[in-house]
Amino acid sequence: MSENGEKKFILERNLLHPRHEENMSKEELELYDRLKVFMRFQSKEEHEALVNGLVTELRIRKRIEELQEYRAAGCHTLAEAEQYAAGKKKRETEASSKKSKESGQLFATAKVGQRANRSVNRERGEGDSSPGSMVENQKAKGIGGQAASGNSACPVTTGQQGLKKSLPRWDISSLPGTDLLSLPEQQLCTQNRLFPAHYLKMKEVLIYQDIRNHPHPVKRSDAYRFFKIDHSVVDKVYDFLLRMGLIHEKESATH
Known part of the structure; x- marks a missing residue:
């Protein structure tokens, strides 16, 4: 194609400032870019029909997936679906923040x-x-x-x-999971500079292992192996759970 032919092709197809791209989602733009290769083999009308058809199909599929999600969440009306979607968007925004x-x-x-x-x-x-x-x-x-x-x-x-x-006080008041902790647990995290979510995971693993290995206790050495962090922090969490009676250091008696 000559230089003049290329210019004419670009102007005819409005490739410099395509208006329809402004209203497309990220997935639709990716599809549009993949279809550009077919432009040279089709007329302007044929290519627009191809793009519009595939974009419409993509939107329908996405809408079906949304409706299936609403149904799985227990929504029975459009109002309930809209409320669910708004709540989901809010939760995603808060989680990202x-x-x-x-x-x-x-x-x-x-x-x-x-x-x-x-x-x-x-x-x-x-x-x-x-x-x-x-x-x-x-x-x-x-x-x-x-x-x-x-x-x-x-x-x-x-x-x-x-x-x-030199280190400032470890403030966990705004961290995820703080509201799930008791006051002693909050103090433990503050004193040992632990994220509440990390402590909750350690607590979950140690209690699970203690129940799973009953009547044998979960060993301190096992705790070191489970968590790749400073052993002194593991000791503090392990000792705390022992004092609370959530795990057992000695073998339980069997009947």
Whole structure:
């Protein structure tokens, strides 16, 4: 096709500013783009008829899927279906907003933790807090370095205290799942910087394993294997569930 022919083709098909694309959904636009390859083999009217037919079919299929979903949800009238759709959209929006807020809070906490680590390392004279530098610092110190300090536990204790003081209070009031926690559970999550959703999952798994293995208890070592997080946090959750009587440390008596 010559250059003039290409220009004429583009203008005839209104490809520079196609009006119908403004009213199309994402799926319809993807279908429209896939059908563009057939333009050169069809007249303008034939191609428009093809696109309109397939887009109409796509819309009908989508509407059928929506009606099937409404029926499965127990809707019997159009008003009930509209109410269900509005509620679903609201829930999706709220879930997306909570997820974004949770991600932002996690990122902010991580940044604070990094700054706190750098502050602690400066107190201990370790310089850079990157993983590689920390390893090199530990190698350079060795056993002799610890002995020279007189009390090897002192620098660690000081660092831990500095880190704890530097971190802000862990506020879970707006996080998903907080409303499902008792006051002691909320305190546990706040003190150990746990997301409520993560705690609830740990609680669910440990209780399930305790019931599943009855009369044998779920072991602390099993809990370490279930959750790939700091063992000290696992210990706190494990001990808390023991105190609440939700799991058992000793083998239950059988009759």
